[in-house]
Amino acid sequence: MSYTVKLEIFEGPLDLLLYLIKKNEINIYDIPIAEITRQYLEYIELMRSLNLDIAGEFLVMASTLIYIKSRMLLPPSEEGEEETVEDPRKELVDRLLEYRRFKEAARWLVERPILGRDTFARSSLITEVEREKREIDLEESSAILLLEAFREVLKRASRERPLEITVSRISVMERIEEILETLSRRGTVDFLSLFPDRYDRSLAVVTFLALLELVRLRMVSVHQVEPFGRIIIKGVGCGEG
Amino acid sequence: MDVERDDLKALIEAILLVSAKPVTLQRLERVIQEGRRTIKEALEELILEYRAGNRGFYIEEVAGGYQFRTRERFTPWLKRLEGLKPPSLSQAALETLSIIAYRQPVTRAEIEEIRGVDVGGVLKGLLEKRLIRVLGRKDIPGRPMVYGTTREFLELFGLKDLSSLPMLKEGADEE
Amino acid sequence: MDVERDDLKALIEAILLVSAKPVTLQRLERVIQEGRRTIKEALEELILEYRAGNRGFYIEEVAGGYQFRTRERFTPWLKRLEGLKPPSLSQAALETLSIIAYRQPVTRAEIEEIRGVDVGGVLKGLLEKRLIRVLGRKDIPGRPMVYGTTREFLELFGLKDLSSLPMLKEGADEE
Numbered sequence: 001m002s003y004t005v006k007l008e009i010f011e012g013p014l015d016l017l018l019y020l021i022k023k024n025e026i027n028i029y030d031i032p033i034a035e036i037t038r039q040y041l042e043y044i045e046l047m048r049s050l051n052l053d054i055a056g057e058f059l060v061m062a063s064t065l066i067y068i069k070s071r072m073l074l075p076p077s078e079e080g081e082e083e084t085v086e087d088p089r090k091e092l093v094d095r096l097l098e099y100r101r102f103k104e105a106a107r108w109l110v111e112r113p114i115l116g117r118d119t120f121a122r123s124s125l126i127t128e129v130e131r132e133k134r135e136i137d138l139e140e141s142s143a144i145l146l147l148e149a150f151r152e153v154l155k156r157a158s159r160e161r162p163l164e165i166t167v168s169r170i171s172v173m174e175r176i177e178e179i180l181e182t183l184s185r186r187g188t189v190d191f192l193s194l195f196p197d198r199y200d201r202s203l204a205v206v207t208f209l210a211l212l213e214l215v216r217l218r219m220v221s222v223h224q225v226e227p228f229g230r231i232i233i234k235g236v237g238c239g240e241g
Numbered sequence: 242m243d244v245e246r247d248d249l250k251a252l253i254e255a256i257l258l259v260s261a262k263p264v265t266l267q268r269l270e271r272v273i274q275e276g277r278r279t280i281k282e283a284l285e286e287l288i289l290e291y292r293a294g295n296r297g298f299y300i301e302e303v304a305g306g307y308q309f310r311t312r313e314r315f316t317p318w319l320k321r322l323e324g325l326k327p328p329s330l331s332q333a334a335l336e337t338l339s340i341i342a343y344r345q346p347v348t349r350a351e352i353e354e355i356r357g358v359d360v361g362g363v364l365k366g367l368l369e370k371r372l373i374r375v376l377g378r379k380d381i382p383g384r385p386m387v388y389g390t391t392r393e394f395l396e397l398f399g400l401k402d403l404s405s406l407p408m409l410k411e412g413a414d415e416e
Numbered sequence: 417m418d419v420e421r422d423d424l425k426a427l428i429e430a431i432l433l434v435s436a437k438p439v440t441l442q443r444l445e446r447v448i449q450e451g452r453r454t455i456k457e458a459l460e461e462l463i464l465e466y467r468a469g470n471r472g473f474y475i476e477e478v479a480g481g482y483q484f485r486t487r488e489r490f491t492p493w494l495k496r497l498e499g500l501k502p503p504s505l506s507q508a509a510l511e512t513l514s515i516i517a518y519r520q521p522v523t524r525a526e527i528e529e530i531r532g533v534d535v536g537g538v539l540k541g542l543l544e545k546r547l548i549r550v551l552g553r554k555d556i557p558g559r560p561m562v563y564g565t566t567r568e569f570l571e572l573f574g575l576k577d578l579s580s581l582p583m584l585k586e587g588a589d590e591e
Contacts, residue, residue, distance in 0.1 A: 011332055011356065011358065012356055012358035013357050013358075014356070014357040015357075055358060055359075057357055057358050061357070095355075095357070098355055099355055099356065099357065101409045101410055102336055102339045102340050102343070102355060102356075102409075103336060104409075104410060105339035105342070105343060105406070105407075105409060106332070106335040106336045106338070106339040108339075108407055109335055109338065109339055109342075109398055110330070110335055112398040112399050112400070113310075113313055113399050114328060114397060114398060115310075115396055115397050115398075115399065116325065116327050116397070117316075117327050117328060118313050118316055119301075119310045119311055119312075119313055119316065119399065120310065120311045120316075120319055120325070120430075120433070120434045121261070121309060121310055121311075121433075122258070122260075122261050122309065122433060122434065122436060247470045248470065250470075250472075251470050251471055251487070251490070252472060252490050252493055253472065254471060254472025254473060255472030255473055255486040255487060255490040255493075255494060256472070256490075256493070256494065256497060257472075258433075258472060258473050258484055258486055259486060259494055260497065268497075271496070272493050272494075272496045272497050273493060295422045295423065295425075295426050296426055296429060297425075297426040297427055297428065297429030297430030297431070297432075297433060298429060298430055298433050309433055311430040311434060312426070312430065315426070315427050318427055318430075318431070318447055318448060319430060319447075321447045322431065322434060322435065322447060325434075
């Protein structure tokens with residue numbers, strides 16, 4: 001029978017053999033080795049004529065096939081019973097079966113719902129979001145952090161202007177109300193923006209005391225986006241919650 | 242009581258959302274600090290709720306943990322999203338991967354015996370993709386490295402664990 | 417009709433899940449390929465549903481787009497989750513960490529004296545990983561900050577408390 005090769009890329013000699021077996025509807029346990037060898041060599045010839053690279057493994061298999069073919073042509077050995085004589089094809093058949101099992105396993109794998117092809121999870125880009133959302137744990141240290149920041153404010157104030165005794169024009173309670181009012185309007189407020197007049201030391205003190213009180217009453221929460229970064233005051237119950 | 246359970250479910254949802262990787266039960270325990278039974282029960286309720294509702298995603302038990310995964314019927318649309326990198330797996334890579342999955346720990350020579358071809362390049366690619374890893378060395382002459390699959394392998398193929406791989410067909414059956 | 421609307425909502429959910437960044441309405445349009453009005457309506461229904469239910473996360477309109485955000489009341493647990501992330505610590509970080517663990521409260525200058533190199537970047541990294549924190553300031557000129565280890569540090573290294581740190585060998589450090 002004339003045989004035309006449909007040129008496919010084979011994963012190796014075993015893959016090619018399995019293809020030939022399937023194509024010819026051959027029983028894998030009873031391979032007509034002469035015919036398969038002929039087709040196999042034809043394929044190699046074709047590859048060669050097309051100047052395709054032929055991996056060494058294909059040539060090794062070719063010689064194996066020829067060897068088996070020659071063994072099959074030999075008359076059964078005279079000594080011993082025929083049953084104990086092993087079929088020269090057995091080793092090859094075992095390899096083909098083994099390889100076929102894994103090809104099937106591979107096919108099973110590729111039919112799975114593959115992540116990134118058939119189904120998606122949160123992408124790896126998520127770390128960026130996590131970073132945005134990351135907030136320093138301020139449960140215990142919020143007062144300290146506030147204090148640090150506050151000290152900065154005061155230091156700047158005293159550095160830039162001689163100390164000045166001013167009478168507080170606004171009480172802590174009033175300042176609390178002001179802050180809450182700002183928060184109810186805007187949800188969050190930048191810590192430093194609560195100290196608009198950097199020279200007004202007494203207002204700064206009042207503001208700071210007001211904030212401490214609000215933290216203590218859990219009416220605001222304090223957030224810092226990154227260490228030493230901006231401090232954000234958030235109204236509890238403002239926005240989502 | 243019921244509210245607590247609802248809250249627990251919501252908390253698990255939140256944890257699954259922020260986790261890029263599948264979350265194990267142990268991890269949920271450590272984060273939530275409730276008993277395993279309580280968490281497991283809430284989790285299972287949640288899984289059922291997601292499965293029953295007409296939702297865009299569901300909870301998949303995968304790689305020893307739990308993970309939100311989008312429903313397959315939305316894939317055609319989701320593929321239009323920019324920045325998705327579909328996995329690229331060649332036939333050679335798949336075959337090698339399946340041999341490693343079933344035969345681990347396995348040496349390169351053992352894989353090559355089965356596939357009948359050199360697998361050096363394929364192994365390198367799979368290592369780079371973190372689908373396999375070196376488990377150690379085999380105590381035979383030359384002390385060759387032995388390979389095994391990774392958590393990422395399970396994740397990629399949506400496998401709960403290695404025992405979810407189907408049995409290899411033994412011998413005798415052609416189609 | 418109603419089914420379609422439901423499906424549209426589920427699709428939007430899936431898109432939001434996969435996208436880490438806020439998804440703009442334009443992007444939804446491009447991916448879904450439905451009219452803006454239809455999408456906007458479905459989206460708004462979805463937002464309300466998430467808001468009404470006792471869910472672990474909700475849809476936030478943010479940065480010109482829409483994004484899943486975990487509910488704030490779960491933040492204390494979710495923070496623990498981050499602390500449980502598989503550690504990536506450089507040798508420099510590890511050394512610095514050990515100095516802080518044994519010598520806390522300790523200033524940056526003291527650490528640098530021991531390690532003999534600048535540790536500014538390392539400290540920043542450790543603070544970001546929340547493995548150390550600022551304990552306060554030392555009452556010496558310049559009032560430098562002093563650092564100590566955190567709860568996350570104990571968790572990461574599986575320590576019950578600081579007294580479970582292995583004893584430092586006195587003297588004979590070199591062998």
